[in-house]
Amino acid sequence: MTAATLEIPRGRALRTRVSGDDLVKRGLMVVISLYLLVALAAPLYVLLSKSVSTYEFDLTAFELQRSDESATTWSEPKTVATLNEEVGSVITPDQLNTGSDGRLSLTDLYPDFSFRSPVMYRIRGTSDDAAYLVGSELHRGTEWLELDSNTFRRVVIRPSASLGLDNFVAYFSTPALAQSIANSVLMGVISTVLVISIAFGLAYALNRSCMPLKGFFRLVTTIPILVPSLLPGIALVYLFGNQGLLKGLMMGHSIYGPIGIVIGSVFFTLPHALLIISTALSVADQRHYEAAQSLRSSPWRTFWTVTVPGARYGIISAAFVVFTLVITDFGLPKVIGGQYNVLAVDIYKQVIGQQNFEMGAVVAVLLLVPAVAAFFVDSAIRKRQVALLSARSVPYQPKPDRGFDTACFVYCSAVALFILMMIGVCQFAATVKFWPYDLTPSLNNFRFDLMDGGGWGAYYNSIVMALLTAVFGTIIVFVGAYMVEKTDGFAAGRTLFQFLAMLPMAVPGMVLGLSFIFFFNDPANPFNAIYGTMAILVVSTVTHFYTVSHLTALTALNQMDREFEPVAASLKQPFHRLFFRVTVPVSLPAILDISIYLFVNAMTTVSAVVFLYSTQTQLASVAVLNMDDAGDIAPAAAMGMMIFYTNVAARLLHGIVSRLLLKRSQAWRQR
Amino acid sequence: MKHETIPGATSAAVRSRLSAEGTEPVKSPYLQIENVWKTFGDFAALKGISLSIQEGEFVCFLGPSGCGKTTLLRAVAGLDLQTRGTIHQGGKDISVLPPSQRDYGIVFQSYALFPNLTIEKNVAFGLENTRRSKAEIAQRVAELLDLVGLASQARKYPAQLSGGQQQRIALARAIAISPGLLLLDEPLSALDAKVRVHLRHEIKNLQRKLGVTTIMVTHDQEEALAMADRIVVMNHGVIEQVGTPTEVYREPASLFVADFIGETNQFPAKVLSGGKVALTGTELACAPHGCATGTPVTAVIRPVDVIPHRDGTRTPGTSDAVATTDNLIDVDVREMEFLGGFWRTRLASPRFGDGLLVADFSINAVRRLDIAEGSAMSVELPRDRVLVFPERAA
Known part of the structure; x- marks a missing residue:
């Protein structure tokens, strides 16, 4: 052979002449990157520098x-x-x-x-x-x-x-503040263990038994997602508080404090854990169980050697998600925590109560540590989980077993009862005159305009905010994901963008909200004008829930043939024609999923927006907090229920619209 | 020509052949690829590829996976730009143009049909936006669907068609804009065997009818042999040989080509003076080659080229070329395997050392010569079919 004579000619590597299409694409990517820089990276940077100033x-x-x-x-x-x-x-x-x-x-x-x-x-x-x-x-x-x-x-x-680190030194030398770290971690650990056990049982019953009413149980277990995390706190006050129905069950302990935080955390994190563990259990391979049976392994042994190891990545992943949710949640401990200090409430107290922004920044940075750690562990686990799935797996088919199915049914009913009771109590308290003394039905508690917190205006603001978040968030997220997934070249830009898109997952809402104050409230900032407007609420909410939406969009785009773009280019069609005629219609289910996810979360979120609302832009979820703070617990419950009704309605509408659209424009899916 | 193993020189030889054989004056090539390199970091996927393709030709890039054939196609399409080198199409330098400014239609292995558009909308996709009236577009779409024989399916969605039908739609969509060049990237690989054979015939006919210059990438030698006017055999980023299907099969330019296309027996050997080569236990007369006396070489003969004879005798009239007893070898039939169209035999002789000679005999020959496992017979290795190549570089 003549390998010795083969030598690459000197010179620079060739580069494609940039077409008009490429310019448009790069321009769009720059715009969305700038959005994430302004709405995430810059505020976080300011927050960090604040904490060491x-x-x-x-x-x-x-x-x-x-x-x-x-x-x-x-x-x-x-x-x-x-x-x-x-x-x-x-x-x-x-x-x-x-x-x-x-x-x-x-x-x-x-x-x-x-x-x-x-x-x-x-x-x-x-x-x-x-x-x-x-x-x-x-x-x-x-x-x-x-x-x-x-x-x-x-x-x-x-x-x-x-x-310097003087702020951190000051924080840790204040015993009451340092104690809240220990409290947060303790609450996180206890809640995580409980939630994972309960969720595993539920997921196991839903995936591995032949019990009836599975659809009903699936529906009920998603309810907590539709309400703010404050609501379980209010329900617990009604059930076990000083005038609580079931106060006797507390045996002298107070619900205000760690017990309330744990029960409430179990309630609001259950759907998240259930979703992850259920996915892990649903990919089980029937052949493994047949092999175990043919080897005469006892059911107990099969459970520990096949079932649990198969779901272990899901369990670990769920544990980290739950732990992060619990320690970064602010609404629940604010309502039910009493004198029991946790990190998330510390930020609120430092910033809103004492206007001590530097100390607030210190707590925010501390809160960022476990969240970022959880994020990295979780993404490492996700990578390994992929290897477990194989296209040739045979899905597991449960066989009826009377005793086991009955046990599963009883267990699921108990959990469903717990969830329905929490919601039911709020519903009841909201629609009677004065619980527990006057139980005549009344809508007095819905006369929000008579209370602090923003009245019905806050509710309408929330709807406007959620709609804007759903519309603009979906557009930004989908276009951004498209640029990452379907653009050639510009690799450095795409990598940076992907990193920015994953970052919000690791940033708790309170931290994001606080960093927004620091960044946007600076008169020297050209974006200062949006401070105190609806725009900043929408921007912060879109950013807060960016990552999950981004991943949903990426998954949908990933499933699309990589060759669509080359084909369209060879047919001399501009990319936007392909985008609107093929990419968007084919991704419609994912787009609808993203928008309902953003809507529901925008309705319930408290943590980021609590720092950012103004008197003109009060929100329903914040009103729940403020009314509860002012002692108007029944109206707070009523407002919480309004959020719940709205989200249920939105979900129903989403379901109907999806079905109609799929029927009309996705006829091609049927063979 | 077949003894040239310098890849760069091959295409030059082909060019001279093309100009010599036609009576018409030499046309300048439609597609000219010159010294194209593609590197990924330290790894070179294409190493100085030069190739000319005439207008209307059907050319196959053939090679094992990782040989660079798809990379070369994507460079021609502008999808993955080459690191160095120029590409001219129809006299125009297209080296750095983006795909949308080049002139080609492309068909992928995955069909890449738009799933939410009907068949007719898929085909019309490239026609819209081109100042054609609706009626014109509809007429052209109807023509194209007729051409690929799927006029009745116009209103269906891609998922409602079979794989072979989908690929024909992809083809119709690609040729709708009457491109100067048609690129086919493993278009048949996703189909089952029967459909594949049928469709390759159809594609070839369509290409002849339209006269469009076509490049097809494939790793399936049978496909390349059946469809191509010329085959470009590639390996490790270089062109091993360019030639017509019979040329690459009958006169492989290198041991790689001989090995990759068709089946071979390979024996280590040494060049003797007078054009013969020495195997472990025998000497063989062989086709002319350029290897110096004494160099280690590999002697190659295809199983189909082995001629069967009755034990010890030459069957009259069976060997056309060689009248000597050169390369006549007594063998024992060790194994026989019935492969439907023919028998595959494994033959032993002390003259091959421990190795077995694989030979394919027709059913007729086996019956006529009473060949059976364990029987003795003679085989002839025609000297012009014994090819000699320098030993493969380590």
Whole structure:
């Protein structure tokens, strides 16, 4: 052979001449990447930098001079630090640590200060960075500024910023705050163990038994997804609270605290765990069971050697999802947690209660750690799970077994009863006059306009927000997924985009909401205008639920023939024609799934939007929180039920529309 | 020609053959590929491919998986741009044009029919947006569906058709825009054997009728032999041989081609002076070759080229070319396997050492010569069918 003579000619690798289509595609990808950068990466960056920024008044950075009453002779210039020592530290060291908005007045340095006196003052910085305000006017630098007494009264100095872990040190040295880490982890672990056990039992009964009413049980177990996580908290208050129906069952323990958090967490995370474990159990291979039977393995042994190992990735994955959901949820512990502090509520208290944004950022960063860890473990597990599935598996067919089926039925009925009871209690409490004293039916609790929290306006806002989220979110997500999946070249851009699209999964809603405050509330930010509007609520919600929607779209696009694009190009058709005539119609089921997912979640979410709503844009889910906070528990339950009705209606509508559309435009699916 | 093993030189030889054989003046090639390279990091998938294709030709890229045939097709289509080299189509440099600015129709193994559009809408897809009136489009679609024999299925959806029918629709869609070049990427691989044979005949006829220059990628040698005007045999990113189906079968340019197309017996041998080669236990006369005396070589003969004789005698009139007793070998029939159309036998002789010679005999010959397992017979290896190749590079 002549291999030695084969040598690649020198020069650059050829590149395709860019066509108009490519430009459009790249432009779209840049736009959606920018969206994720602005709505996710930049706010998170600001949050992180906030958490390591400390603000301190530097008293040596300013010099003062004072004249006598004739305003002719001046004292020696002295730094504020020196003056402070001379007057015996009227500015205490405690006062020096502050936040970014900290301001310090200087009149205390002169015990004889009077704003009516003719004495004049001069102030300057000792460096160019030293900044102080006269009224609201900003001054900076080493030029002397001469002021009369009345004006000097309005002088405040600004703190200097530095980077460091001081905020974290401060957090951990506050015992009450550090305790909430332990509390969060404890709640997470207990709830996870309980939920996984219950969900496994349910999934096993649904997939491996021949019990009746499977469809009913499947339906009931999705109910918790349709309500805010606050609602189980309210239900628990009614059932086991101070005037609770079943208070006796608590045997003197209070529902307000860890017990309530755990029961509520089980309620609202159950559907998520059930979905994952059920999928894992449903892919079982009949042949494994036949092999076990032919080897005369006992059912008990088969369970532990075939069933559990087959579902173990699903179980681990579900455990991480549940753990993350529990420790990042804020609504439930806010309602039922009582004095029991957890991380998510800490953020809320620090930011909303004490306006301590830096400390809020610290808690947010702490909350980010387990969520990010869970995300990486989960994605590693997902990769291994794929290898388990094989196209040649024979699906498992359960055989009727009277005793086993009855046991499964009883178990599922118990779980269904628990879920229906929680919803039923809220429904009942919402529609009577004053529970438990006056049980005559009444719609008084639905007169939201008489309560705090935004009234019916909040409900309509929620609907508008959910619709906008569903429409714009679906468009952004689907177009973004299309660009990742079906564009050639531009590999670096696509990788970055894919990373950004996966990131929201690892970011708890509270963290996202807080980072949005930091980023968008900065007057220097060109996007500042959307702060306090409906737009920021929609943007934050789309971003919060981006990843799952993105994965749904990717899966649908992935199933489509890779050769559609080359064929359309060879037929000289622009990509948008293929996109609208083939890609979108074929992906319609997935598109509808994404939109209903976004709608339902936008209706129920509290965590991100609680930091971002304004008086004009109050939301139903936040109203539930605020009414509960104000003690209007029955109206809170009523508003929660309104969200539930809306989501049920949306689901029904989605089902009908899907069926109609499929019938009309997807006739090709039938053979 | 068959002893040239330098791939780059092969196409030049073919070009000279083409110009020599026709009476018409030499046409400039329709598609000209020059020194095309494709690299993925350190790995070179195409190594300096040069190839010319005449207008109206049906050319097959044939080779094992990973040989670069699909990469070359995708470079021609502009789907995966070559790293270096130029491609001209109809005299125009298309080397770096995006697919939409090139002139070809393409058919993939997966058919890639749009599942939500009816058959007629699929075929019309490339015709819309081209300033054609609705009536014109409808007429053209009807013509095309007629051409592929599926006019009655116009309103159905792709999923309602069989695989073979779907592939014919894909073909109709590709030729709808009357492209200058038709690219077929393993179009028959997804079909079952019977449909495949039927459809390859149809595609070939259609191509002849339309006269469209066609490139088909396949790993199925039978398909290539049956359909192509010329076959481009590729391996490890280089062209091993370009030739008509009979040329690549009868006169393989390299041991790889001989091995890949059809079946072979291969014996290690050494070149003797006077054109003969020495095997372990015998000497064989062989076809002319360019290997120097004393070099190690591989002697190759196809099972179908082995001529059967009664034990020790030459059957009169069966050997046409060679009148000597060259290459006449006494053998024992070790195994016989009935393969329907013929018998496959494995023959032993001390002259082959431990190896067995595989030979295919017609049913007729087996009956006439009383060949049976365990019997003795003679076989002749015609000297012009004993091909000699330099030993495969390690």
